Amino acid sequence: MRIVGFEFHGPRVDGTARLPILAKVKEVALIMPPSSSATLAGGQFDPPLDTGIADIVHVLRAGGVETFESCEGGVNHAYPEPTVRFHGEQPEGYRALSLALYARLPVRELRRVWPVIDGEPTGPWWELTFAPTRNR
Numbered sequence: 001m002r003i004v005g006f007e008f009h010g011p012r013v014d015g016t017a018r019l020p021i022l023a024k025v026k027e028v029a030l031i032m033p034p035s036s037s038a039t040l041a042g043g044q045f046d047p048p049l050d051t052g053i054a055d056i057v058h059v060l061r062a063g064g065v066e067t068f069e070s071c072e073g074g075v076n077h078a079y080p081e082p083t084v085r086f087h088g089e090q091p092e093g094y095r096a097l098s099l100a101l102y103a104r105l106p107v108r109e110l111r112r113v114w115p116v117i118d119g120e121p122t123g124p125w126w127e128l129t130f131a132p133t134r135n136r
């Protein structure tokens with residue numbers, strides 16, 4: 001399987017710090033090292049990815065985004081719209097958004113969320129939501 005991969009480089013923004021900027025896209029082989037317990041050897045997921053979100057997850061992970069939950073959305077699904085959750089500090093959300101837009105993924109929203117579970121705030125983590133795919 002081959003998907004779009006990304007190279008990050010760019011000029012110094014303020015003369016001291018170097019920001020990763022999407023400079024160009026190239027085709028690369030899909031090689032995803034496990035980044036969470038949900039990923040098995042060979043890039044397989046347990047449970048398997050929903051077909052309507054799988055391509056989006058593969059693009060984000062190939063770009064280095066540490067995803068931990070996804071859903072194609074819709075009736076009888078955890079989310080009303082296709083959603084990918086991922087870990088990261090403040091800049092990671094903007095980097096993932098840039099990656100998704102550059103790959104021409106149908107992004108609808110970028111969210112920083114703190115779910116309240118049993119009266120306690122948890123997180124924060126990031127969510128990207130997408131327009132429904134035709135696989136749904």
